[in-house]
Amino acid sequence: MGAILQIRNLAIQRGERTVLLVNDLAVERGEVLAIIGPNGAGKSTLLLALALLLPPTSGAIWFDGALVTSQSNLTALRRRMAMVLQEPLLLDKTVVDNVALGLSLRGVGRAERERRAAVWLDRLGIAHLARRQARALSGGEAQRTSLARALALEPEVLFLDEPFSALDAPTRAGLVEQVAEIVRETGLTTVMVTHDRDEALALGDRVGVIMGGQLLQAGTPEEVFTTPVNAEVAQFVGVETVAPGHVIAQDGGLAAVQVSGFVVEAVSDAPLGQAVLACVRPEDVTILPDVGRGLTSARNVLRGRVTRLRPAGAQVRVTVDCGFPVTALITRRSAQELDLAVDQSVSASFKASAVHLILRAG
Amino acid sequence: MDVIVNGGVEAVRLLLSGDHELWQVIWLSLRVSLTATFLSLLIGSPLGAMLALRPFRGRGVAVSLVNTGMGLPPVVVGLFVTILLWRNGPLGEMRLLYTPNAMIIAQCVIAVPIVTGLTLAALQSLNPKLRLQLQALGATRVQMVWLLVQEARLPLLAAVMAGFGAVISEIGASMMVGGNIQGQTRVLTTATVMETSKGNFSLAMALSLILLALMVLVNSVLTWVQQRQRPL
Numbered sequence: 001m002g003a004i005l006q007i008r009n010l011a012i013q014r015g016e017r018t019v020l021l022v023n024d025l026a027v028e029r030g031e032v033l034a035i036i037g038p039n040g041a042g043k044s045t046l047l048l049a050l051a052l053l054l055p056p057t058s059g060a061i062w063f064d065g066a067l068v069t070s071q072s073n074l075t076a077l078r079r080r081m082a083m084v085l086q087e088p089l090l091l092d093k094t095v096v097d098n099v100a101l102g103l104s105l106r107g108v109g110r111a112e113r114e115r116r117a118a119v120w121l122d123r124l125g126i127a128h129l130a131r132r133q134a135r136a137l138s139g140g141e142a143q144r145t146s147l148a149r150a151l152a153l154e155p156e157v158l159f160l161d162e163p164f165s166a167l168d169a170p171t172r173a174g175l176v177e178q179v180a181e182i183v184r185e186t187g188l189t190t191v192m193v194t195h196d197r198d199e200a201l202a203l204g205d206r207v208g209v210i211m212g213g214q215l216l217q218a219g220t221p222e223e224v225f226t227t228p229v230n231a232e233v234a235q236f237v238g239v240e241t242v243a244p245g246h247v248i249a250q251d252g253g254l255a256a257v258q259v260s261g262f263v264v265e266a267v268s269d270a271p272l273g274q275a276v277l278a279c280v281r282p283e284d285v286t287i288l289p290d291v292g293r294g295l296t297s298a299r300n301v302l303r304g305r306v307t308r309l310r311p312a313g314a315q316v317r318v319t320v321d322c323g324f325p326v327t328a329l330i331t332r333r334s335a336q337e338l339d340l341a342v343d344q345s346v347s348a349s350f351k352a353s354a355v356h357l358i359l360r361a362g
Numbered sequence: 363m364d365v366i367v368n369g370g371v372e373a374v375r376l377l378l379s380g381d382h383e384l385w386q387v388i389w390l391s392l393r394v395s396l397t398a399t400f401l402s403l404l405i406g407s408p409l410g411a412m413l414a415l416r417p418f419r420g421r422g423v424a425v426s427l428v429n430t431g432m433g434l435p436p437v438v439v440g441l442f443v444t445i446l447l448w449r450n451g452p453l454g455e456m457r458l459l460y461t462p463n464a465m466i467i468a469q470c471v472i473a474v475p476i477v478t479g480l481t482l483a484a485l486q487s488l489n490p491k492l493r494l495q496l497q498a499l500g501a502t503r504v505q506m507v508w509l510l511v512q513e514a515r516l517p518l519l520a521a522v523m524a525g526f527g528a529v530i531s532e533i534g535a536s537m538m539v540g541g542n543i544q545g546q547t548r549v550l551t552t553a554t555v556m557e558t559s560k561g562n563f564s565l566a567m568a569l570s571l572i573l574l575a576l577m578v579l580v581n582s583v584l585t586w587v588q589q590r591q592r593p594l
Contacts, residue, residue: 053494053497053498075501075502078497078500079500082498083495083498085491085494085498087489089492091513092513102499102500105499105505106500149499153500
């Protein structure tokens with residue numbers, strides 16, 4: 001079996017409420033699995049269950065091919081894993097003592113402890129803080145210490161529970177990059193939980209989406225982000241245009257979808273008459289001056305009025321009413337060149353291959 | 363005002379003169395109260411750790427009993443221990459009444475709930491996620507409790523100080539189970555009461571000031587231990 005961790009029909013209840021229900025999930029050796037979902041979706045609960053820190057109400061977990069039971073020596077199994085939580089949770093000791101803590105709990109001798117701690121302190125760029133008291137560290141330094149503490153264990157699986165979410169943006173960006181590099185280089189099997197899509201994209205080989213306690217989709221980031229399985233997932237992974245319609249023509253993999261008066265073309269095998277949701281990511285939509293076709297080779301060019309302009313960092317989010325709202329993410333420069341304003345008539349265009357159809361009942 | 367000044371002068375004179383009886387009283391006060399504090403730490407801190415870390419049925423009741431116990435009137439404790447140790451009582455065979463050991467037992471009964479309650483509070487004041495993190499780091503149950511206790515060492519030392527403060531200054535229990543017998547069970551508090559009732563205010567004041575000085579001394583040592591690793 002290639003999977004280091006596998007779960008089947010796993011349910012976790014709190015009182016009467018089922019907070020997590022996952023039928024099937026495997027963590028393959030050497031992969032980085034990013035679990036994403038909104039707050040309270042059950043991501044951390046899943047992580048705790050995988051890390052054998054939260055006994056499931058029902059269902060089965062296999063670690064390294066062996067079924068985990070109430071007879072299993074959980075401490076021995078946990079010693080093959082490591083975890084970093086959102087808070088650094090350091091003890092009131094020096095940085096190096098904190099990094100060596102897990103090793104000392106395993107009875108590793110002092111010299112070996114210090115050697116391994118030194119390697120990871122150095123790797124995470126905090127070697128100069130080794131003798132500092134942990135309580136005197138900044139947030140970023142403390143989280144680096146916490147990461148070093150986990151990595152020094154050289155675990156078979158590393159669990160990361162939103163380890164970057166309490167950090168300021170520049171610190172976070174640097175650390176995400178560094179962790180991605182370490183994980184790639186060491187081939188360390190990693191399961192991370194985040195509500196940040198960018199982190200999932202930066203680190204994940206595979207992405208799982210959890211909502212309402214259920215694993216709704218798992219696949220490559222590409223799959224999950226461009227072909228979400230339902231409207232909820234679509235919305236969470238940042239597909240901002242989600243419009244209901246019906247397939248009115250099907251021609252060898254090119255479907256024409258009627259969406260409130262407009263026809264949208266999509267690369268899809270959806271059969272004639274099928275009710276669908278047409279999904280388009282905002283990055284895939286271009287805004288053109290109101291001159292109709294001719295300026296673009298894109299299949300879909302829809303005319304409409306700008307209803308909303310929202311700055312988003314270096315970009316601008318433009319919503320155009322084309323009978324249904326279409327949202328585009330364009331650069332500030334483009335917005336200035338187009339001299340965009342609310343109520344202005346424009347065309348929104350996107351390729352047929354940028355449209356993902358979610359089949360729906362009715 | 364004169365009484366206080368005279369008391370201070372008398373205290374210094376007695377201490378310097380090496381008054382045998384006074385040194386005996388000081389030594390017994392320290393021996394009884396430090397032993398009782400130490401024993402209550404042995405009993406109370408694991409009890410507090412258990413209450414803080416292990417959920418069980420009736421835990422709420424146990425916690426509120428401990429909290430009530432933190433304010434046990436020494437006189438009541440003294441009465442109960444006296445009944446227990448009385449010649450015809452359940453533990454009468456042990457012939458402990460009116461001995462320093464009886465005083466240690468009574469003071470223990472007073473200090474155990476204090477140490478238990480403060481240990482409980484100290485451990486509960488730690489971030490609850492720390493337990494999860496320690497478990498995730500591969501700590502066994504014993505390792506985890508030990509690390510948490512170390513982590514809570516500042517409030518735990520405060521628990522020790524509070525326990526010691528309560529027992530060295532109590533009088534009701536020591537008087538009842540010890541009997542204030544000269545040369546055997548007389549401690550600073552019982553001696554102070556006796557001298558006051560005899561009208562020897564200066565001597566009573568001297569004994570009180572010595573008691574205060576002892577408390578300052580012991581607590582200074584504990585405070586030094588508590589604060590030495592805490593640069594601000």
